[in-house]
Amino acid sequence: MRGRWTPSPELERAAEYLAARLGRAGLKPAGDSASFLQRLPLDMIQILPDSFAVWLTGHRPLRLVQRVDYMASFNTWSNWNASGQAVVVHGPLGAPAAFDTVSLAGRVLLLPGGWGNHYRRIANWKPAAIVWLDDVPAPPPGASLRGLPRPTRRAVGDTMPVVLVAYAALAPLLLEAKLDTARLRRPPDSVLRATPLGDAVMHVRGRVQHLPHIDPANVIAILEGSDPVLRNEYVVYTAHYDHLGVGPPVNGDSIRNGADDNASGTAALLAVAEAFARDDRRPRRSIIFVFVAAEEFLGLGASYFLDHPPVARSGMVANINADMLGRNWTDTVVVVGLRDSDMGLHVDRVLADHPALGLTATDSSTRPNEAPNLEGWSDHSAFIGKGMPFLYFYSGMHSDYHRVTDSAEKIDFEKLSRISRLMHRVGYAIANADDRPKWNPASYRRLVELR
Numbered sequence: 001m002r003g004r005w006t007p008s009p010e011l012e013r014a015a016e017y018l019a020a021r022l023g024r025a026g027l028k029p030a031g032d033s034a035s036f037l038q039r040l041p042l043d044m045i046q047i048l049p050d051s052f053a054v055w056l057t058g059h060r061p062l063r064l065v066q067r068v069d070y071m072a073s074f075n076t077w078s079n080w081n082a083s084g085q086a087v088v089v090h091g092p093l094g095a096p097a098a099f100d101t102v103s104l105a106g107r108v109l110l111l112p113g114g115w116g117n118h119y120r121r122i123a124n125w126k127p128a129a130i131v132w133l134d135d136v137p138a139p140p141p142g143a144s145l146r147g148l149p150r151p152t153r154r155a156v157g158d159t160m161p162v163v164l165v166a167y168a169a170l171a172p173l174l175l176e177a178k179l180d181t182a183r184l185r186r187p188p189d190s191v192l193r194a195t196p197l198g199d200a201v202m203h204v205r206g207r208v209q210h211l212p213h214i215d216p217a218n219v220i221a222i223l224e225g226s227d228p229v230l231r232n233e234y235v236v237y238t239a240h241y242d243h244l245g246v247g248p249p250v251n252g253d254s255i256r257n258g259a260d261d262n263a264s265g266t267a268a269l270l271a272v273a274e275a276f277a278r279d280d281r282r283p284r285r286s287i288i289f290v291f292v293a294a295e296e297f298l299g300l301g302a303s304y305f306l307d308h309p310p311v312a313r314s315g316m317v318a319n320i321n322a323d324m325l326g327r328n329w330t331d332t333v334v335v336v337g338l339r340d341s342d343m344g345l346h347v348d349r350v351l352a353d354h355p356a357l358g359l360t361a362t363d364s365s366t367r368p369n370e371a372p373n374l375e376g377w378s379d380h381s382a383f384i385g386k387g388m389p390f391l392y393f394y395s396g397m398h399s400d401y402h403r404v405t406d407s408a409e410k411i412d413f414e415k416l417s418r419i420s421r422l423m424h425r426v427g428y429a430i431a432n433a434d435d436r437p438k439w440n441p442a443s444y445r446r447l448v449e450l451r
């Protein structure tokens with residue numbers, strides 16, 4: 001399916017395939033006009049790479065090189081032209097700030113590892129621009145700087161410049177400011193701090209071109225609950241079925257298959273939906289299954305679903321998201337949010353009652369080589385944004401992530417089937433419980449109120 005780019009004929013075929021399977025399973029369509037497809041009108045932009053420039057002035061002036069030192073491939077609708085004193089904001093983003101956040105207005109904020117689930121909080125500080133500090137992958141040889149047209153949503157209204165800058169590009173400045181890269185990546189303390197990058201002022205400039213609109217589809221089905229009252233409440237399962245399409249060739253291969261990201265989660269969700277449909281013992285609450293488009297563009301499909309829900313949003317009690325389930329450890333599944341609500345107790349109970357699943361759940365903080373800020377990592381982030389408790393099933397990072405080498409023969413299908421069973425039983429338990437899930441108050445404060 002040529003990497004299921006949003007938009008593409010192959011993404012359409014994948015949507016039709018999912019809709020046909022859900023129809024055969026006997027599930028109720030919950031898209032537009034009694035179909036399974038919910039069209040999402042998206043705007044399209046083309047970033048004009050030659051127009052982009054990122055540079056620093058001050059006693060150590062620096063001009064950054066695109067695709068080596070920085071990337072400007074984020075969603076934007078407007079042209080950028082911003083400057084401000086460079087300030088590194090470091091520590092856990094959900095933590096109380098050790099400084100007056102008013103002082104950040106008009107600055108260019110450098111965030112190690114990105115904004116996680118806290119984009120709103122950071123945007124409210126009114127910075128001039130946001131810089132996501134990370135490792136910028138070197139472009140494949142011969143790659144064009146000209147990015148593909150990409151979807152965005154004008155309605156999102158975010159016009160703030162957002163660029164990804166490599167730690168390495170700023171190494172001398174970070175050193176001078178006594179900021180250690182390893183400590184920035186994994187902050188040891190529990191307070192948020194702000195450190196100016198000396199006297200450096202950062203400048204960001206770039207232009208985008210607007211293209212005709214597109215309308216890819218989320219694929220949505222509902223299973224009605226059995227209880228006359230509780231059936232008006234919904235557990236919402238999500239998995240994105242889009243991926244990154246075709247890119248510059250690497251060793252003769254140009255298709256980013258997205259087998260793990262996220263054919264694995266899509267297959268799991270389809271299996272879960274079919275298992276619910278086959279079972280005569282309906283849970284008391286209803287279930288919504290959402291196969292999401294345009295996740296790879298900052299979760300556009302999930303946020304559209306939540307802004308245009310097929311049922312009242314107040315009735316949605318929880319989100320269970322699946323994204324990348326097929327790699328790494330045979331005995332462990334990462335469940336982000338495990339201790340952020342009482343839903344983790346259902347996970348504990350299912351695992352204790354079903355040792356044959358052969359899985360231990362971790363909330364990821366105990367595993368090495370994990371990306372930080374997993375709460376903001378996938379479609380569950382949009383649900384957290386609406387205050388909904390969540391569980392995000394995940395099987396860890398690998399070196400094939402977003403590359404042409406994320407291919408099907410590397411998937412551990414046996415483990416994928418066990419995680420699917422776990423997700424089914426956990427969702428069943430949540431949908432059947434007397435009470436709707438409750439946030440752990442400290443997590444609610446960190447992830448929702450301080451978002």
Ligand SMILES: [Zn+2]
Pocket residue numbers: 240261262295323324378
């Ligand atoms: Zn993904």
